[in-house]
Amino acid sequence: MAKGLPVVEIFGPTIQGEGAVAGMPTYFVRLGGCDYRCIWCDSMHAVDPYEWTKTATWMQPDEIITAIKALPEGPQLISLSGGNPAIWECMPLVQALHMANYKVCVETQASIFRPWLREADLVTLSPKPPSAGNVTKIDIVKKFLLQLTDLGPVAAPIKVVIKDNWDLEYANELAGEVGTVTSTMYLQPMNQHVNAEGDPSYEEMLSAYKDLITRAQDFPHLQNAIVLPQLHVLLWGNQRGV
Amino acid sequence: MAKGLPVVEIFGPTIQGEGAVAGMPTYFVRLGGCDYRCIWCDSMHAVDPYEWTKTATWMQPDEIITAIKALPEGPQLISLSGGNPAIWECMPLVQALHMANYKVCVETQASIFRPWLREADLVTLSPKPPSAGNVTKIDIVKKFLLQLTDLGPVAAPIKVVIKDNWDLEYANELAGEVGTVTSTMYLQPMNQHVNAEGDPSYEEMLSAYKDLITRAQDFPHLQNAIVLPQLHVLLWGNQRGV
Numbered sequence: 001m002a003k004g005l006p007v008v009e010i011f012g013p014t015i016q017g018e019g020a021v022a023g024m025p026t027y028f029v030r031l032g033g034c035d036y037r038c039i040w041c042d043s044m045h046a047v048d049p050y051e052w053t054k055t056a057t058w059m060q061p062d063e064i065i066t067a068i069k070a071l072p073e074g075p076q077l078i079s080l081s082g083g084n085p086a087i088w089e090c091m092p093l094v095q096a097l098h099m100a101n102y103k104v105c106v107e108t109q110a111s112i113f114r115p116w117l118r119e120a121d122l123v124t125l126s127p128k129p130p131s132a133g134n135v136t137k138i139d140i141v142k143k144f145l146l147q148l149t150d151l152g153p154v155a156a157p158i159k160v161v162i163k164d165n166w167d168l169e170y171a172n173e174l175a176g177e178v179g180t181v182t183s184t185m186y187l188q189p190m191n192q193h194v195n196a197e198g199d200p201s202y203e204e205m206l207s208a209y210k211d212l213i214t215r216a217q218d219f220p221h222l223q224n225a226i227v228l229p230q231l232h233v234l235l236w237g238n239q240r241g242v
Numbered sequence: 243m244a245k246g247l248p249v250v251e252i253f254g255p256t257i258q259g260e261g262a263v264a265g266m267p268t269y270f271v272r273l274g275g276c277d278y279r280c281i282w283c284d285s286m287h288a289v290d291p292y293e294w295t296k297t298a299t300w301m302q303p304d305e306i307i308t309a310i311k312a313l314p315e316g317p318q319l320i321s322l323s324g325g326n327p328a329i330w331e332c333m334p335l336v337q338a339l340h341m342a343n344y345k346v347c348v349e350t351q352a353s354i355f356r357p358w359l360r361e362a363d364l365v366t367l368s369p370k371p372p373s374a375g376n377v378t379k380i381d382i383v384k385k386f387l388l389q390l391t392d393l394g395p396v397a398a399p400i401k402v403v404i405k406d407n408w409d410l411e412y413a414n415e416l417a418g419e420v421g422t423v424t425s426t427m428y429l430q431p432m433n434q435h436v437n438a439e440g441d442p443s444y445e446e447m448l449s450a451y452k453d454l455i456t457r458a459q460d461f462p463h464l465q466n467a468i469v470l471p472q473l474h475v476l477l478w479g480n481q482r483g484v
Contacts (some may be wrong), residue, residue, distance in 0.1 A: 015455055022264070023470040025459065074459050077361070128468060161318045186265070202444035210477050212259055217267065217316050225319045227257060228265040231471070235452050 005088055006032040006056035008046045010067045011241045015076030017232025019124050019186050020157035021105060025075035031090075032056040034083040035111055038132040040163070042191055042238070046083040061096035068102075080106045080120075091116035092191050109136050110144040117148055123157040129170040131163035131190070138170075142178050159186040162212055168219055175221035185225040187216055191233055199237030203230060247330055248274040248298035250288045252309045253483045255316030259474025261366050262399035263347060267317035269310050273332075274298040276325040277353055280374040282405070284433055286323040286481070291308075292419050301370040303338035310344075322348045333358035335424050352376050352386040359390055371412040373405035373432070380412075401428040404454055410461055417463035427467040429458055433475055441479030447471060 012027030030043065032052030045051050060068070068078065078097055080090065086108040094116055097104050106124040117123050125145065127136035141158070148156055158178070160171040167190075175185045189208040193200040209229045216222040236242045256268030272285065274294030287293050301309070310320065319338055322332065328350040336358055339346050347364040359365050367387065369378035383400070390398055400420070402413040409432075417427045431450035435442040450470045458464040478484045 013459055013465075021468070023468040025455070025466060025469070072459070073465075120380075173253065202448070206444070206476055213267070213477075217255055217314070223255075223315075224267060224319065226263070226265040227267070229473070229476075234448055234476075235455075 004058045004060040004063070005090065005093060006052065006069075007059045007064060008032045008052050008056050008083070009241060010064065010071070012068075012071055014242050015231065016077070016079055016105070017230050017235075018188060018228065019107075019126075019159040020122065020155065020184060021077070022228050022231055024077055024222060026077040026079045026105070027090065028073065028079045029064060029068070031080070031085045031088060033087050035087055036084065036109060036128060036134050038128055038134060040132065040161070040190055041120065043081070045240070046081075052083070052123060055164055063090040063108070064093060065096060065100050065238045068193045077101050078102045078104050080104055082107070084108050086112045086114050086117060089114065089116065091119065094119045096128050101130070101142065110141045111136055113144045113147045117150055118154055120154065122157070123148060125156060125158045127160065127174065128160065129160055129162065129166050129167035129225045132161070135170070141174060145178055157186055159188060161188050161190050163190040165215075168215060168222065171225070172221045175219075175225060185222070187212055187222065187225050187227045189227075189229060191230060193238060199239075200233065205234060246300045246302040246305070247332065247335060247395075248294065249301045249306060249309075250274045250294050250298050250325075251282050251483060252306065252313070254309065254310075254313055256484050257473065258319070258321055258347070259367075259472050259477075260362065260430060260470065261349075261401040262370050262397070262422045262475055263319070264470050266319055268319040268321045269313060269316065269348070270321045271310070273322070273324045273327045273330060274307050275329050276324065277329055277371060278374070278376050280352060280370055280376060281432050282374065282403070282432055283323065285323070287482070288323075294325070296479060297442065303335040306335060307338060307342050320344045320346050320472065322346055324349075326350050326354065328356050328359060330358065331358065334362045352383045353378055354390045355389045360393055362395055362396065364399070365390060367398060367400045369400065369402065369416065371402055371409035373409050374403070377412070380419055384417060388418055399426045399428055401430060403430050405432040407457075410457060410464065413467070414461040414463045417467060427464070429454060429464065429469045431469075431471060433472060433480060434482070435480060441481075442475065446478065447476060 008030045016026045034047040048072040105118045107124045110125040127141045189212045250272045276289040345363040348362045349366045352367040369383045431454045
């Protein structure tokens with residue numbers, strides 16, 4: 001921890017746009033670095049080492065808290081995102097945030113387990129389906145989930161981004177294996193414009209959303225899966241820092 | 243129960259568009275009758291007695307379940323709505339739904355408590371703020387919540403529709419009184435087109451949503467309140483039966 005953690009951006013108050021705490025006011029702390037290179041990654045500035053290593057500020061937990069407190073007054077929830085924050089040792093940060101009276105939710109693809117994740121208030125597992133180009137194997141997700149919930153109850157919803165039918169088949173298999181037992185399953189239509197110019201139109205986003213609601217019903221393990229759009233993209237397009 | 247319950251509509255599978263289970267696939271069972279006459283009611287066909295008493299079918303629990311099973315195969319969640327379903331004795335229906343392996347979530351303004359509500363899996367309290375024309379007094383909501391959670395844990399989120407600053411002040415006072423202790427608070431921008439011709443535009447809906455996210459941060463007890471749009475209105479406008 002001598003160097004601290006590589007912080008790419010800290011912003012808020014805004015809302016969490018996805019998954020189990022969608023709509024909940026939060027500050028975001030985004031760390032650089034990722035073990036994956038998803039084709040449709042929407043945070044490549046925190047993933048591509050040529051980019052994030054140039055822009056990140058290495059910060060200690062107390063410096064991160066000072067930076068949050070310098071933002072407009074707001075909620076008690078901190079969303080720790082990336083990249084994949086699980087490539088780093090975040091125990092001191094999570095503990096410092098808790099001492100400062102914040103709750104912490106983390107998003108990770110479930111590829112790497114770290115004991116500090118058990119200290120978080122909520123961990124969203126966001127395993128990557130076939131369309132991402134690098135799949136998070138279902139037995140890896142299962143093992144991660146067992147390690148995470150081993151010592152006590154941690155809220156551990158699973159969120160899968162869906163581009164096509166192979167992704168739905170992946171999510172269905174995953175839900176059959178782990179979803180109904182230990183976790184809630186969320187499906188999210190893929191952001192089609194992530195690597196394109198401009199923002200998706202409302203019509204495109206809501207049409208993909210509507211389509212996913214219908215198609216999920218064809219998969220036996222997804223009939224109870226929660227289907228949510230990316231609220232922040234509906235609100236602000238692909239703009240950063242909101 | 244000789245007459246059964248006055249069912250105005252049964253439809254699905256669709257998603258729950260609001261509040262704590264937003265995005266969750268569900269069937270809807272809408273009962274006629276309400277003790278309120280909210281100015282911006284979006285289900286007046288189930289509230290106005292001249293209308294619902296003509297269109298409702300009085301059904302026994304087993305008939306309601308048969309009607310659900312006649313719809314396309316889908317989720318295990320039944321949303322029991324109205325009007326205000328709490329004006330009726332729904333214990334036999336909730337028990338029959340549970341026997342048939344469904345989960346039940348109920349929406350009510352918290353004006354009338356009934357013991358059968360304790361049997362539901364989730365009760366969304368949707369007390370009415372000043373802009374509705376009939377306010378649900380805060381001490382009534384508090385009493386309802388205490389009665390509801392008296393014998394055990396029932397998930398009991400509170401959802402307040404927000405039109406203006408008075409509504410935010412109401413929600414803030416409510417959150418200060420009950421929200422942080424026993425329940426999660428949801429804020430929802432008012433559907434501006436409920437009594438108007440046509441559907442609201444995406445721009446209008448998302449601009450009201452964005453505005454509410456920002457304004458809620460000015461109220462000390464609402465800084466952690468979850469702000470969600472009406473997903474079903476984004477998807478389908480004010481169309482019925484979806």
